[in-house]
Amino acid sequence: MLADLRAFFIQLKRERGNQFMKRMYGLIVLLAGFLIFAFFYGGSSSEKTDASTKSKTIKTYKVGILQLMTQPALDQIHKGIVAGLKAEGFKVGTNLKIDYQNAQGDQSNLQTMSSKFANENDDLTVGIATPAAQALAKAANGKTPVILAGITDPVGGGLIKSNAVPGGNITGTSGESPLKSQLNLIKKILPKAKTLGIIYTTSDHGGTYNAKKMQKIAAAAGYTVKMYTISSTNDMQTVAEKMASEVQVVYAPQDNDVASAMKTLVSVTNKAKVPVFPAVDTMVKDGRVATLSVNQFNLGKTSGVIAGKVLKGKKTSTYPLTFITKGEMTVNTTEAKLLGIKLPASVLHEAKTKGEIFK
Incomplete structure (x- = not known):
């Protein structure tokens, strides 16, 4: 009887051991599968998340x-x-x-x-x-x-x-325009001109500032300076006609309304054979003679x-x-020819090598 009971407990212990080992093997397989999944898919997801986070941190x-x-x-x-x-x-x-x-x-x-x-x-x-x-x-x-x-x-x-x-x-x-250099350019191209007209807009602070500063510089250089003002582009035709009949050359300062009405100004001055020297290079392209100006x-x-x-x-x-005050030479050879002006070789050379020539 005791022998039978002992055999029964030994058998029961073996069966439980086998079940425990089966469970351990199952757990190990499950854990290995999870680690493999995390390695191949978790890393990729993490990289995508990192990339997404980085893209979101770029401030616009x-x-x-x-x-x-x-x-x-x-x-x-x-x-x-x-x-x-x-x-x-x-x-x-x-x-x-x-x-x-x-x-x-x-x-x-x-x-x-x-x-x-x-x-x-x-x-x-x-x-x-x-x-x-x-x-x-x-x-x-x-x-x-x-x-x-x-x-x-x-x-x-x-x-x-x-x-x-x-x-x-x-x-x-x-x-700010290099005013002295611009006046020297006018002298070089038109050495005989003595009466200078300056036109600007009364409400344009920059235009008024440049016009009055050029007035002082030109007067000190021996020019007879005549000042003309417009209140808006609508005044340009009338004022330009008066100015063209009274001066030998016109200076157009860095003035927004004057720049906007430049075609009207030039159409009037060209008829009177009065050349216009602007403060800005872009104005030369539209029909002015020449300038030394800051590249806009x-x-x-x-x-x-x-x-x-x-x-x-x-x-x-x-x-x-x-x-920024260093000027670049810009000339319009077509406009100069139209007005019968012979541009000095030194001016053409500087425009060709360091600036721009419009034809």
């Missing part, structure tokens, strides 16, 4: 560009700004969104568009022409950075405290580079204004 900056009106010089500045931002690593469609607005010379549009930028919390805004920059500055109210793109006399325009230390949320470039695209590009550095953390308050 929003920049508002406000242009006063459509005219060749300002259009070139706009293109340069985009190129400058790209040079600093900010590319449209990748990490940059540009909201470009053109006020078409309307003051109410400037105010509305500037307020739009402020309400949408743009990371930064850029003003092309003094009125545009002034509207942006007012709307930003010392908060959003404002970059100046070729603004004449920004201190006098109430935009910054000083050129060396702007002191607020505004910095950028000033593209390069001016805009410098502003774009500054904008990029500010987006990266550079402080506008201590970022000195950048002045």
Whole structure:
């Protein structure tokens, strides 16, 4: 009896051991399968998650560009700004969104568009022409950075405290015309001309500033200077006719309304055989004789580079204004021939090698 009972317990122990081992084998197989699945599929999923996370961390900056009106010089500045931002690593469609607005010379549009930028919390805004920059500055109210793109006399325009230390949320470039060099060019091409007419817009701060500064320089050089003003492009025909009958040569400063009405001006002066020397290279292409001027695209590009550095953390308050005053020779040989003007060989050579010739 005892032997039978002992045999029974031995058999029971063996059966339980076999069941335990089967369960252990099953657990090991299940664990191995899980590890294999995690290795082949879990790693791939993790990599996708990491890539997705990285793509989501790329910040898209929003920049508002406000242009006063459509005219060749300002259009070139706009293109340069985009190129400058790209040079600093900010590319449209990748990490940059540009909201470009053109006020078409309307003051109410400037105010509305500037307020739009402020309400949408743009990371930064850029003003092309003094009125545009002034509207942006007012709307930003010392908060959003404002970059100046070729603004004449920004201190006098109430935009910054000083050129060396702007002191607020505004910095950028000033593209003041090389007036003395431009007057010397007029002397070289027309040595016998003694009466100089200067035309500008009364409401354009930059135009007024440049016109009056050139008036002093020309008077000191011995010219008889006559000043003519327009309040809008509608005045150009009448004022140009009067001016063409009283002067030997005309200087057109960096003035937005004058630039916009340049075709009207030239149509009048050409009839009177009075040459026009503009402040900006883009005006020469449209029918003026010649100029030594700041390249407007390069001016805009410098502003774009500054904008990029500010987006990266550079402080506008201590970022000195950048002045670009070196002129490039630009001539229009067709216009010169039309007016019976023989361009000096030195002027043509400089335009050919360092500037541009329009035919």
